[in-house]
Amino acid sequence: MGTGFLRALALTMVAMAVSASLAAQETSRTDLLAFAEGVIPVAIEGAASRLGVGMEQALRVIDGDDRGFNLTPKPGGPETEVVFVYRLPAATVFDAFAVPNVLETPSPSQTFVRTVTLSGSLEGPDGPFLALAEATLATHRGKGETTAVAAHTRTPVRWLRVQLSGGIHVEREKTYLEFSELKGFGTQEAVPLSQAFGGRWQGRGVMFDLEQDGVRVSGCYDRDGELTGTVSGNILRATGKTRQAGIPGVFVLSTGDRGEIIGVCSTNGAPFRLCTGEPAPAAPSGCRRPAVRPVGCGSIVHGIEFAFDSATLRPEAEVHLETLHAGLSAATAGRITVVGHTSSEGPADYNLDLSRRRAAAVAAAMIARGIDPPRIAAEGRGEDEPIADNATAAGRALNRRVEIACR
Numbered sequence: 034m035g036t037g038f039l040r041a042l043a044l045t046m047v048a049m050a051v052s053a054s055l056a057a058q059e060t061s062r063t064d065l066l067a068f069a070e071g072v073i074p075v076a077i078e079g080a081a082s083r084l085g086v087g088m089e090q091a092l093r094v095i096d097g098d099d100r101g102f103n104l105t106p107k108p109g110g111p112e113t114e115v116v117f118v119y120r121l122p123a124a125t126v127f128d129a130f131a132v133p134n135v136l137e138t139p140s141p142s143q144t145f146v147r148t149v150t151l152s153g154s155l156e157g158p159d160g161p162f163l164a165l166a167e168a169t170l171a172t173h174r175g176k177g178e179t180t181a182v183a184a185h186t187r188t189p190v191r192w193l194r195v196q197l198s199g200g201i202h203v204e205r206e207k208t209y210l211e212f213s214e215l216k217g218f219g220t221q222e223a224v225p226l227s228q229a230f231g232g233r234w235q236g237r238g239v240m241f242d243l244e245q246d247g248v249r250v251s252g253c254y255d256r257d258g259e260l261t262g263t264v265s266g267n268i269l270r271a272t273g274k275t276r277q278a279g280i281p282g283v284f285v286l287s288t289g290d291r292g293e294i295i296g297v298c299s300t301n302g303a304p305f306r307l308c309t310g311e312p313a314p315a316a317p318s319g320c321r322r323p324a325v326r327p328v329g330c331g332s333i334v335h336g337i338e339f340a341f342d343s344a345t346l347r348p349e350a351e352v353h354l355e356t357l358h359a360g361l362s363a364a365t366a367g368r369i370t371v372v373g374h375t376s377s378e379g380p381a382d383y384n385l386d387l388s389r390r391r392a393a394a395v396a397a398a399m400i401a402r403g404i405d406p407p408r409i410a411a412e413g414r415g416e417d418e419p420i421a422d423n424a425t426a427a428g429r430a431l432n433r434r435v436e437i438a439c440r
Contacts, residue, residue: 062218062341063218063341064097064216064217064218064426065121065125065127065217065218065219065221066095066119066127066130066193066215066216066217067095067096067097067216067426068092068095068096068097068285068287068296068297068426068427069097069268069285069425069426069427069429069430070122070268070426071121071122071123071224071266071267071268071287072095072119072120072121072122072193073119073120073287073289073295074088074091074092074095074117074118074119074120074295075118075119075120075158075192075289075290076116076117076118076158077091077115077116077117077118078115078116078117078118079114079115079116079196079198080109080113080114080115081115081116081117083107084105084106084107084108084109084113084115085105085106085107086104086105086106086115088295088307088309089307090102090104090105090106090115091117091119092297092307093212094117094195094197094212094214094215095119095214095215096214096297096305096425096426096427097214097425097426097427097429098214098424098425098426099133099134099213099214100134100213100424101134101136101138101145101211101212101213102211102212102213103143103209103210103211104146104197104209104210104211104212105209105210107209108142108207108208108209109207109208109209109210110206110207110208111199111200111203111206111208112198112199113198113199113200113208113210114196114197114198114199115196115197115198115210116194116195116196116197117194117195117197118158118192118193118194118195119192119193119195120158120191120192120289120290121190121191121192121193121221122221122224122266122267122268123191123221123222123223123224123225123266124155124189124190124191124221124222125189125190125191125217125219125220125221125222126187126188126189126190126219126220126221127151127153127165127166127184127187127190127193127217127218127219128183128184128187128218128219128220129181129182129183129184129217129218129219130149130151130165130166130168130181130182130184130215130216130217130218131179131180131181131182131215131216131217131218132149132168132170132179132180132182132213132214132215132216133177133178133179133180133213133214133216134173134176134177134178134179134213134214135170135171135172135173135178135180135201135213136172136173136176136213137172137201137202137211138211141204141205142204142205142207142208142209143208143209143210143211144200144201144202144203144204144208144209144210144211145170145172145200145201145202145210145211145212145213146170146197146198146199146200146201146210146211146212147169147170147198147199147200147201148167148168148169148170148196148197148198148199149167149168149170149182149195149196149197149215150164150166150167150195150196150198151164151165151166151167151184151193151194151195151196152164152165152193152194152196153165153188153190153191153192153193153194154190154191154192154194155188155189155190155191155192156191157192158192158290160192160194162192162194163186163188163190164185164186165184165185165186165188165190165193166182166183166184166185166186167182168180168182170201171201172201172202184219187219189222193217195215197210197212223348223349224266224267224349225266225267226247226248226264226265226266226352227264227266227267227268227269227287227288228245229245229267229288229292230243230245230250230264230269230286230288231243231244231245231250232292232312232314233312233313233314233316233318234293234294234310234311234312234313235310235311235313235316236294236308236309236310236311237309238255239254239255239294239308239309239310240254240255240256240310240316240318240319240320241253241254241286241294241310242254242318242320242322243260243322244322244324244325245264245325246325247352247356248263248264248265248328248336248352248353248356249261249262249263249264249325249326249327249328249356250262250263250264250269250271250325251322251323251324251325251326252322252323253318253320253321253322253323254273254282254284254320255275256318256319256320257275257276257277257320258273258274258275258276258280258282258320259273259274259276259320259323260272260273260274260282260284261273261326261332261333262284262335263328263334263335263336263353263356264336265335265336265338265349265353266349267287267288268285268286268287268430269284269285269286269287269296270283270284270285270335270336270430270431271283271284271286272284272333272420272431280300280301281300281301281302281420282298282299282300282301283298283299283420283421283428283431284296284297284298284308285297285298285305285427285430285431286298286308291311291312292311292312293309293310293311293312294308294309294310295308295309296308296309297425297427299421299422299428302422304422305421305422305425305427305428327359327360327363328353328356328357328359328360328437329357329359329360329361329363329364329437329439330360330361330364330366330369330437330438330439331437331438331439332357332360332436332437333420333434333435333436334353334357334434334435334436334437335430335431335433335434336350336353337350337353337354337357337395337435338350338353339391339394342387344387344390344391344393344394345394346394346395346398354395354398354399354402355402357395357399357437358398358399358402358403358404361399361404361409361437362403362404364439366439366440367408367440368408368409368410368439368440369399369404369408369409369410369437369438369439370409370410370411370412370437370438370439371392371393371395371396371399371409371410371411371412371435371436371437372392372411372412372413372414372435372436372437372438373387373388373389373390373391373392373395373411373412373413373414373435374388374413374414374415374416374418374419374432374433374434374435374436375387375388375391375415375416375432375433376416376419376423376428376429376430376432376433377416377419377423377429377432378423378429381415381416381417382415384415384416385413385414385415385416385417386413386415387413387415388413388414388415388416389411389412389413390413391413391435392411392412392413392435393411395411395435396409396410396411416432419432420432420434
């Protein structure tokens with residue numbers, strides 16, 4: 034056995050160890066490359082158009098769902114290249130990326146993407162782009178594994194160019210490519226509060242007529258639904274219900290550079306679907322837009338941010354806490370209960386305790402602002418009452434919430 038072989042084997046083992054170490058670290062960090070964190074696709078390039086790749090696939094790359102999906106609706110060749118450009122909500126310095134569940138579907142006509150190349154820009158979606166990281170993927174031995182890649186350049190970026198190319202096991206000239214999820218970790222500047230959620234949008238099977246007042250948004254959708262929600266950074270998280278049948282819906286929405294609305298929505302617990310619409314100020318909405326409601330009794334409140342895996346309120350939560358305090362100060366209810374909810378990551382008993390501590394932190398913040406202590410209480414429900422699918426980052430973000438019950 035030659036020294037060259039032994040050296041190559043040693044380097045491979047070191048690389049595997051580094052990847053495993055990075056992957057273990059990333060389980061305790063926020064994925065900054067997720068739609069639920071305010072990242073939106075702004076360009077789709079390469080062979081995407083020819084292969085039927087569009088906004089749906091661009092969002093699935095960053096939807097927080099680690100399960101695999103068909104990246105190319107039409108078959109490509111051995112060196113097929115698909116490119117997505119994403120806009121980040123604020124300047125971000127990435128120190129690591131990750132791809133989970135690099136797994137093959139048993140088919141000679143289908144294989145997982147081989148190469149991921151990442152570059153970033155601080156100037157705009159057209160670049161210039163600076164190389165950040167590259168990974169040549171290999172099939173994982175089983176579910177739950179992650180390939181982690183350290184960024185070799187750590188510089189602030191606002192746009193990320195993601196190039197997905199080739200296949201790991203190409204057996205036929207015409208081959209469909211699969212992918213799972215791309216995650217990104219690092220540090221990010223504070224995201225300013227978007228004021229872009231007032232207006233009217235129309236798309237294929239989509240109509241929104243919304244009004245925004247600070248962090249609060251109310252409006253109607255699809256001509257028969259009413260929704261309310263709160264804005265955090267550049268993301269609106271909202272819940273709704275149809276007037277006639279009372280069918281519930283949940284929404285995670287953002288806006289693009291042209292004022293278009295981009296997001297995902299779910300009706301009656303169904304899987305999330307793509308919801309996009311262009312500005313349509315003159316289009317008849319067919320519904321009566323309700324006035325913006327105060328955040329207070331009966332509200333589902335998203336956007337009260339906590340430090341990861343803790344009950345420590347983040348500075349970004351201040352505007353939401355002030356808005357909640359204003360609503361509760363005007364309420365006549367004699368008893369107010371802050372009810373905390375979590376997503377399903379981690380043990381159920383831990384999540385129950387975390388939801389209690391977070392609800393207590395919000396109640397304490399209300400008391401510090403002047404709510405009479407005997408009038409307010411806190412309780413936690415943990416992960417037991419989800420309002421969305423925990424399989425995606427958007428669903429998990431909706432499930433992490435507080436609700437205000439009054440009597």
